[in-house]
Amino acid sequence: MSDKRVIKKYANRRLYDATASRHVTLDDLRKLIVSGEKIQVVDDKSGEDVTRATLLQIIAEQEQFATPVLSTELMETVIRFYGNPVQEMLTRYLEQSVGTVLRQQQTLQAQMAKALETPLAPIADLARQNMALLSTMQSSVLSAFGMPKPDETPKGGPDSSDEKNKP
Secondary structure: OOOOEEEEEOOOOOEEEOOOOEEEOHHHHHHHHHOOOOEEEEEOOOOOEOHHHHHHHHHHHHHHHOOOOOOHHHHHHHHHHOOOOOHHHHHHHHHHHHHHHHHHHHHHHHHHHHHOOOOOHHHHHHHHHHHHHHHHHHHHHHHHOOOOOOOOOOOOOOOOHHHHOOO
């Protein structure tokens, strides 16, 4: 579906789904999103788009009351990026990473169906693809921060030839 389902948010903080002609909860919206629906939450009086704030509320509820996805360390790291010159790069990186995980999940599900026919060959191929993708993502992040890639040694580091030749 390319059209977004419009949800009206009233001053009393109640949410109304005009498509279903009923009031909904944040959990109802979460279920719509999980099922693939695109939503847009609009303030009833001002017409302001409050989708981001609503999505953050859904995430906060899930992080507090369900099994968390975001570790404390990850959230602290994300907070440190706000206002940082590379904030936009982190946003793109996270979007691409999550997109990659979703594609891999879909591929894995398809491969698992095939694995019943030809065991283990699809999983080995997927593992090789995952390792190559992870290596590429790691290299691009490290180079963006000016850090050496795992297979490179910084000049003057402990593995430099001068250090190896010392008695």
